Amino acid sequence: MTTLLEKITDQARALAVRSPWIYRINAGSCNGCDVECATTALIPRYDVERLGCQYCGSPRHADIVLITGPLTTRVKEDVLRVFAEIPDPKVTVAVGVCPISGGIFRDGYAVNAPIDKYLPVDINVPGCPPRPQAIIEGIAQAIAIWRERL
Numbered sequence: 001m002t003t004l005l006e007k008i009t010d011q012a013r014a015l016a017v018r019s020p021w022i023y024r025i026n027a028g029s030c031n032g033c034d035v036e037c038a039t040t041a042l043i044p045r046y047d048v049e050r051l052g053c054q055y056c057g058s059p060r061h062a063d064i065v066l067i068t069g070p071l072t073t074r075v076k077e078d079v080l081r082v083f084a085e086i087p088d089p090k091v092t093v094a095v096g097v098c099p100i101s102g103g104i105f106r107d108g109y110a111v112n113a114p115i116d117k118y119l120p121v122d123i124n125v126p127g128c129p130p131r132p133q134a135i136i137e138g139i140a141q142a143i144a145i146w147r148e149r150l
């Protein structure tokens with residue numbers, strides 16, 4: 001049975017208008033995916049901010065995290081530390097095949113992909129690199145998951 005407090009909390013959540021912040025982590029990518037992520041924000045043709053979200057510069061402000069790259073040994077500890085700084089409930093999007101499988105680097109001696117061995121991934125956006133439209137679709141899915149988790 002739902003208590004009054006739970007009802008009020010549910011209604012407050014439904015009324016709360018809050019826009020998610022997006023943070024991007026480069027886990028050793030070739031920068032191809034990062035350029036496509038930047039394209040979603042910088043070019044009016046794509047303009048991911050029309051979904052009501054915005055990129056931010058601090059992991060502590062983030063709600064949605066985009067991760068690119070195959071998690072190289074050089075950056076692994078830093079990536080995991082920065083990821084841990086992002087407050088819950090966060091939603092993680094793996095952008096490109098590198099974090100999903102290692103992509104063209106999968107046999108490299110310093111590659112630790114798939115990244116979901118080390119942190120929870122909610123959405124995979126495959127491609128090498130994925131097109132901006134695919135990244136935006138992944139962000140839209142992430143926003144829906146994030147709102148459910150609030």
Ligand code: SF4
Binds near residue numbers: 069
């Ligand atoms: S998926 Fe392709 S474009 Fe993206 S970081 Fe890996 S190699 Fe580069």
